Amino acid sequence: xxxxxxxxxxxxxxxxxxxxxxxxxxxxxxxxxxxxxxxxxxxxxxxxxxxxxxxxxxxxxxxxxxxxxxxxxxxxxxxxxxxxxxxxxxxxxxxxxxxxxxxxxxxxxxxxxxxxxxxxxxxxxxxxxxxxxxxxxxxxxxxxxxxxxxxxxxxxxxxxxxxxxxxxxxxxxxxxxxxxxxxxxxxxxxxxxxxxxxxxxxxx
Numbered sequence: 667x668x669x670x671x672x673x674x675x676x677x678x679x680x681x682x683x684x685x686x687x688x689x690x691x692x693x694x695x696x697x698x699x700x701x702x703x704x705x706x707x708x709x710x711x712x713x714x715x716x717x718x719x720x721x722x723x724x725x726x727x728x729x730x731x732x733x734x735x736x737x738x739x740x741x742x743x744x745x746x747x748x749x750x751x752x753x754x755x756x757x758x759x760x761x762x763x764x765x766x767x768x769x770x771x772x773x774x775x776x777x778x779x780x781x782x783x784x785x786x787x788x789x790x791x792x793x794x795x796x797x798x799x800x801x802x803x804x805x806x807x808x809x810x811x812x813x814x815x816x817x818x819x820x821x822x823x824x825x826x827x828x829x830x831x832x833x834x835x836x837x838x839x840x841x842x843x844x845x846x847x848x849x850x851x852x853x854x855x856x857x858x859x860x861x862x863x864x865x866x867x868x869x870x
Contacts, residue, residue, distance in 0.1 A: 716852065719792065719813040723845065726783065726794075727859035729765040730839055733780050736801040747840070749822050750833035754795070756786035758820045761834075764800055785813075787820040792847060819848040 673681075732746040746764065753760030762784040783796035792814040797806060824834040825842035834840055839861050846856045 712851065715814060716849070716855070720855075720857065722794065722811075722813060723785075723857070724859065725767075726763070726765050727843060728862060729767040730861055731764050731766045731780065732839060733764040733766070733800060735764065735782055745835045745837055748835045749824065750835070754784050754786040756788065756820070758787040759822045760784060760786040761822050785820070785822075787817060790817055791815050792817045792820055814847065814849070816850040817847060818850055819846075821846040 730747065734744070734746060747761070749759065749761035751759055754762060765781050765783060766779065780800040781796050782800040782802065783794060786793055786795065791812050794811045794813055795808040796811070797808050823830045823832060823844040824840035825831070825844070827841050830844065842858055842860050844856065844858045846854060848854050
């Protein structure tokens with residue numbers, strides 16, 4: 667009778683080893699693809715965050731107004747824009763301003779169309795704080811919006827027509843504002859904004 671021959675133990679071990687090597691190689695390729703996809707997703711989200719922050723800042727700078735603020739005790743703010751190192755309890759520069767153009771069609775929303783807002787740096791985050799109305803009432807707390815994370819420094823300079831100043835506290839707006847933001851991943855980002863025509867805005 668013809669005797670049937672199967673695989674030997676050595677042949678089985680060799681086959682298992684080959685399959686194991688193929689599996690390890692496939693896993694490494696898949697892991698690299700997933701890692702690259704994850705890195706790409708993080709980079710895309712970070713870029714979107716930076717772009718959105720720059721867009722928010724640009725809109726604010728384009729809408730700056732000379733609207734003065736009335737405080738709860740009845741005093742009226744003498745300056746229309748105030749900025750200096752550690753202002754607003756910032757860990758770096760801070761700036762306080764009012765901006766118009768905050769859309770509120772037919773006054774449907776519980777807020778005004780002029781916004782009292784400011785930028786500051788806290789815990790590595792560039793934060794925008796703002797009030798629903800330009801004249802804060804007693805006990806009114808500002809809203810908070812995180813514009814950027816992983817921020818190392820935040821610097822603001824003001825152009826008075828002759829030179830750049832490190833701080834501003836005047837009854838009129840500067841002619842231009844320069845913002846320099848240093849990020850851990852992107853490095854320095856600097857933007858300069860020409861301030862719009864100065865005119866009184868007594869909107870609510």
